[in-house]
Amino acid sequence: MCKMCVNNLFRVFPPNNQSNPSGGENEDDEPMFDPAWSHLQVVYDLLLKFVTSPSLEAKIAKKYINHSFILNLLDLFDSEDPRERECLKTILHRIYGKFMVHRPFIRKSIGNVFYCFIFETERHNGVAELLEIFGSVISGFALPLKEEHKIFLWRALIPLHKPKSLGAYFQQLSFCIHSL
Template identity: 65%
Template structure:
């Protein structure tokens, strides 16, 4: 009787399970699963993206491309991709007409993320990817014409796949953020840096290139992309933060539509740091970017910028690790006072509010900053 009842129950269709794989999924914390998702979502053909005359060129490149089974998205498919990881032909070995399609395939090849925890693993494949990344950097630098939308889309996908890992670099539990001489703390270095550095260089040159149309690129380097880029500033690797600082500054300069959002997003990082965590590795770099931005503020200053001074910059004197970023903070504040002398009153009152009582080293820093502010103050405001 039970068998009869069970036989009448509807069985779950396999299609309903497959459909959950087809949609876009957020980046996973595992490099292997992230690579598998990218391989599963990868387009099976580029014929629709190039003129009909280049079909023969694509057929020539197909024999070098990675075999991808869109039906398998597990660890076995990743192992299969790495096992068949082969270098694509050089740009000089194909016609000028075929280079864009080859460029896209090279971007696709670099979407495979390797595990650098084991330095002896996949050495040949890692070297193929490194050389391919260097070729991509040269291609972007060569200025071979305006980058099409599909090129920008594939480029940002490759950059996102490699950079937006989770976590970027695991935080060390023994890190002492209250230490005044923070330089004594040995920075953690990401073992994947041999690849990451070239990806950062590629993205920096892509953003800086006059061949990149901001109107087209803003659809892919959007608010979500910028937020993920800002999250990387908490990396313990100073080399990564240096690249991020330069790239974000280029994005701010090229994409005017993103400027208010970038300032607001940095503000939010400061608020969380001041009032919640007091833990962040990239405050100095973010302040350095803001110092350059403040220099370009038009006069008279907007109310938004004055509120930023009162609500974010001045409270940044509160955290115990202020020595890690005080030089950059002092520069930002001095720039604002030089643009509007009336802000000196707000700054000096703020300094007195957070004045250290028992920390002599911190007090010396505050005295030096106060001296710079007073030098920029006009007699009327001082009175």
């Protein structure tokens, strides 16, 4: 199942995906819809059913849903197709819930996407969706906050106020900040 997902989902986006100099989607931009969506949607639906299956044992499945698989999923968040990012958001959230062993890695990897966005490219289509996932994660943090979570606030969430495309993800960022 995971190999089928790797072969059908993990891909490099066409060069025009990299041409948006404004740093992600603007509210005025028309969303770009992937012509292969009908095929991709079937694969995403299968992956979601696989990940949420009650018969899936996380201890066995972690061999296949590993760090490399998760990093490839995170790369797909830069898709211009909002339908794909929505599916990815649901799947990554379910992986986070089911695979406790991967939770620190997922948080760190999302942080790395934010760091690259903030300090290097100022463009990424999936910042809002990643913040939605992180907002849900933050809601589950115990008090007092661990040092790791305070550092994430200072190094990622606060600097996310800097990019010009802030309007595209301000609501999700506000939720994260208020939840801390």
